[in-house]
Amino acid sequence: MNGEIPLSSFATALMTAGDLDEGTLCPEKLVSDLMNGHATDFVYNTLSLSDRRRHGVFFSGASWAKKILAGHDLTGWQRFVDPSVGVGDLLLEVCRSLPLQKTASETIRDWGDRLVAVDLRKSFLDIAWMRIQALAFHRHAAEKGQSNKILFKELPINFLVGDALEIDLQLTTDDCVVMNPPYQRIQAPENSFVGRGQRSAAALHLEHITRIAPPGAGIFALIPDVLRSGSSYAKFRIKLRNLVNVISFEPFGAFGTQADIDVAILVATSKPPEEAPTEPQPEVSNEQCIEDFFSVSVGPVVPHRTPTDGKPYAYLTAKNAIVGEEIKVASEFATYSCRIERGPFVIVRRTSSPSDKKRARSTLFSSREEALVENHLLILKPKDKKISTCRRLLNVLDDDRTDAWLNHRIRCRHLTVGAIKSLPWIED
Ligand SMILES: C[S@@+](CC[C@H](N)C(=O)[O-])C[C@H]1O[C@@H](n2cnc3c(N)ncnc32)[C@H](O)[C@@H]1O
Structure with a gap:
């Protein structure tokens, strides 16, 4: 052996x-x-x-x-x-x-x-x-x-x-x-x-x-x-x-x-x-969750891999999107040829550890422009396309109960699309 x-x-x-x-x-x-x-x-x-x-x-x-x-x-x-x-x-x-x-x-x-x-x-x-x-x-x-x-x-x-x-x-x-x-x-x-x-x-x-x-x-x-x-x-x-x-x-x-x-x-x-039931039982919950209000995806731009022969668009990265701030006008542009997203939306850093004070560190992109988003970020787009819904989301993400829920649900150092989708929509 x-x-x-x-x-x-x-x-x-x-x-x-x-x-x-x-x-x-x-x-x-x-x-x-x-x-x-x-x-x-x-x-x-x-x-x-x-x-x-x-x-x-x-x-x-x-x-x-x-x-x-x-x-x-x-x-x-x-x-x-x-x-x-x-x-x-x-x-x-x-x-x-x-x-x-x-x-x-x-x-x-x-x-x-x-x-x-x-x-x-x-x-x-x-x-x-x-x-x-x-x-x-x-x-x-x-x-x-x-x-x-x-x-x-x-x-x-x-x-x-x-x-x-x-x-x-x-x-x-x-x-x-x-x-x-x-x-x-x-x-x-x-x-x-x-x-x-x-x-x-x-x-x-x-x-x-x-x-x-x-x-x-x-x-x-x-x-x-x-x-x-x-x-x-x-x-x-x-x-x-x-x-x-x-x-x-x-x-x-x-x-x-x-x-x-x-x-x-x-x-x-x-x-x-x-x-033992014969059919798989879905994990169900009666609570409203993020997925009821937002579509969630991963930013598509992988620098050094995504082709750069596209049109110039606003470009949001983990570096230029300051946590807790609002981006009304983009400061950086790029020509990556991949999916673009129209604002408004909220971006959340994928890297997130249970030892961080806040697990879902977010930035509001309040412009109605189209933008490229880097792969280190999750994109949360409001289904009703409203900036006010994005602001409500920021409150949900900032709530201590959200940190507690995420800490329980996901200990690894990356937030996943699945976890964010099923995050309870906490509003008092
Ligand atoms: C993570 S260690 C844990 C050992 C022990 N159970 C403990 O708690 O300390 C996993 C052990 O599984 C053994 N192992 C790896 N693959 C195995 C297999 N296919 N069948 C049996 N033992 C295996 C390794 O040699 C190692 O000793």
């Missing part, structure tokens, strides 16, 4: 850190180093970033693992399944609340029966299993005062090397899937409800689990926020809700420095077949 790491080099790293002294195995130090990201540092220092990006090797760490499972009672499930386990952060978090048996050895046997793990790399499974056993020893020492030498056992038969999209996991109704799947883009198969072409691997992994999970199985998933909020995953969300009961699906901000992506956490249970 790609880029395996010999387990012996991980053991050597632990010995160098003083964790695995010959004969005097010290669970406390070993477990604390294993828990504190030692395994993750080791993998990240051993594999190249390009290899990790290619296979989505970005681990949750203890804090994401806690967030994913926080506040949920896990006692109802018999087995816990991580179909892309990495070095086991999510299963470790699960094991913190699993019951202990009489001895560490019996606990390890019990956990081996109750955990299922899959990864493309055997070395990750080995490290994950080693960490889980270290936790068992640690908990027996801390909670029962039993201190034993650590004797690592072989991988349980439920720790499988392979492709999670192909392995038959034989999930049962008592299983709970905990997953932070790979996020890189991969080719979607023909029959996928995730869409066509290159799509987020996370969406395909989640789709696979929802298709094979029997009714009642639990699903906890840390996934890219675009799956929750992006317009290109709207159909995916409809299909997903046909297959699972969503308990919560919330944005959680940036994953971390190594993977610059916003994430969301889905908590759901698989639906019984009779509850």
Whole structure:
């Protein structure tokens, strides 16, 4: 399998850190180093970033693992399944609340029966299993005062090397899937409800689990926020809700420095077949939204790409359109040969981050001239062609509730046409 790491080099790293002294195995130090990201540092220092990006090797760490499972009672499930386990952060978090048996050895046997793990790399499974056993020893020492030498056992038969999209996991109704799947883009198969072409691997992994999970199985998933909020995953969300009961699906901000992506956490249970509607249900709302008053599009001018053999027109760019101001007469002209738009309209910057004070930063173009608009801007044209409607829109965009709505709906750093269209028309 790609880029395996010999387990012996991980053991050597632990010995160098003083964790695995010959004969005097010290669970406390070993477990604390294993828990504190030692395994993750080791993998990240051993594999190249390009290899990790290619296979989505970005681990949750203890804090994401806690967030994913926080506040949920896990006692109802018999087995816990991580179909892309990495070095086991999510299963470790699960094991913190699993019951202990009489001895560490019996606990390890019990956990081996109750955990299922899959990864493309055997070395990750080995490290994950080693960490889980270290936790068992640690908990027996801390909670029962039993201190034993650590004797690592072989991988349980439920720790499988392979492709999670192909392995038959034989999930049962008592299983709970905990997953932070790979996020890189991969080719979607023909029959996928995730869409066509290159799509987020996370969406395909989640789709696979929802298709094979029997009714009642639990699903906890840390996934890219675009799956929750992006317009290109709207159909995916409809299909997903046909297959699972969503308990919560919330944005959680940036994953971390190594993977610059916003994430969301889905908590759901698989639906019984009779509850699954045959037809997709549209995401409906009775509220009036921007789309009821405005057509929304992306500015068509891509400098250096759009041909420049057209007639001269007013040209609006992210640079010359000052946020919060009104343009009565354009100050710049260009000859791009593409779609032109007649004023009045409002332009909104596409670049927009949850950390910005205002998410929809806008400028009113109040002229009735035709104009070219750069691709970094969204164009919101009033259906009634009135400047007064544009001014009402500016108030809506400036409202704090709009920021809150956008922050909830879209965590990624670009406003999408879909999000702006469905933005509620807030007027007191
Ligand atoms: C984002 S990491 C998450 C690991 C772990 N679940 C966690 O939360 O830390 C994704 C893991 O999936 C593995 N992986 C990538 N593609 C896979 C596939 N098709 N089947 C199984 N595992 C895969 C990678 O090796 C990596 O360990």
